[in-house]
Amino acid sequence: MTGQKHVVFDVVGTCVSFDAFYNGIDKVIGERLLARNITARSFGFTWMTAAELEFTFLSISERYKPYKEVMSALFFRTLYMMGVEDPRAFATEAERDQCAQGYSELELRPGTKDCFAKLRDAGFTVWCLTTGDTKRVRGYFERGGVDMPLENFISCDTAGVAKPALAAYRPALAQFKEEDAKWFAAAHMWDVTAAVKVGFRGAYCTVYEKESCAEIFDSELEVVEDTLPAMADKIIAASL
Structure with a gap:
């Protein structure tokens, strides 16, 4: 790659x-x-x-x-x-x-720190795209002892467009080069499948919803796992 x-x-x-x-x-x-x-x-x-x-x-x-x-x-x-x-x-x-x-x-899920560490050790840059205000959302990571640089946050408040409108994902995608590996990871099926529609590769974790209800979504996801660390492992393997 x-x-x-x-x-x-x-x-x-x-x-x-x-x-x-x-x-x-x-x-x-x-x-x-x-x-x-x-x-x-x-x-x-x-x-x-x-x-x-x-x-x-x-x-x-x-x-x-x-x-x-x-x-x-x-x-x-x-x-x-x-x-x-x-x-x-x-x-x-x-x-x-x-x-x-x-x-x-709110507190970080067990496994978030390990998930980010696995990805970073494998050479990935980790970003966050959120509907929340950046200060509040970054605080979750600070309290959980996970380094998350402010410049790697993208808020829907900035663009004034909420997910899952496709326009909410495009500014994030546009930051990367065509040859880059570009993944979107979420525990909301509606979120990750919308990101796939604009050009991201999709990784879904069942930790929140448990049931993916995949039958109502159109996208084929490359990675589906039950825990965040296992999802990270699959993203790394699929990007080799």
């Missing part, structure tokens, strides 16, 4: 887990949620998914807003959709902000 070797990672959900987010919700309003037969995990997932939906719709309609602003706005609506009839009597805006703070305290 001539040229340089690059792997662009999705971060939230792929390199970091959502456990701290769910645990934060549980500490703030967990008992009240359980009284209504709602777990902190189910509320957190629903809130996050609702925010991702509106974030994407705003982006598609050329009204891009940073994800954290969308997430804040969706808190009370999500409570209502889950059966809380009077959300603003159920929780305060201060409690909403406390719950959202958990999103800034």
Whole structure:
């Protein structure tokens, strides 16, 4: 293989887990949620998914807003959709902000450090493409003891286009030469298959979604593994 070797990672959900987010919700309003037969995990997932939906719709309609602003706005609506009839009597805006703070305290998945080390030892440059703000996202790596240079972060906030719009991936791809090995790695099937469509080679890890639901995606992925280190091994082997 001539040229340089690059792997662009999705971060939230792929390199970091959502456990701290769910645990934060549980500490703030967990008992009240359980009284209504709602777990902190189910509320957190629903809130996050609702925010991702509106974030994407705003982006598609050329009204891009940073994800954290969308997430804040969706808190009370999500409570209502889950059966809380009077959300603003159920929780305060201060409690909403406390719950959202958990999103800034996410921790690296076990294996992320090993995954990056394997790739770098094999001559790969590691990049991150994220819908989050760079400062927050870089903090995940700093707290986890993984070196991730600021210049290797690419944020959708800069381009004002959210993944999985193909335009969100093209600036990252355009940084590399035609002869380079260009991989995109993610634990979201929708993410990695969109990157493949613009020209990346795709690596998917099942650590988050467990079920790939491959039947609804059009792309053939070169690498599918259950752990991040195993995914790194396959990327290295496929790039020889």
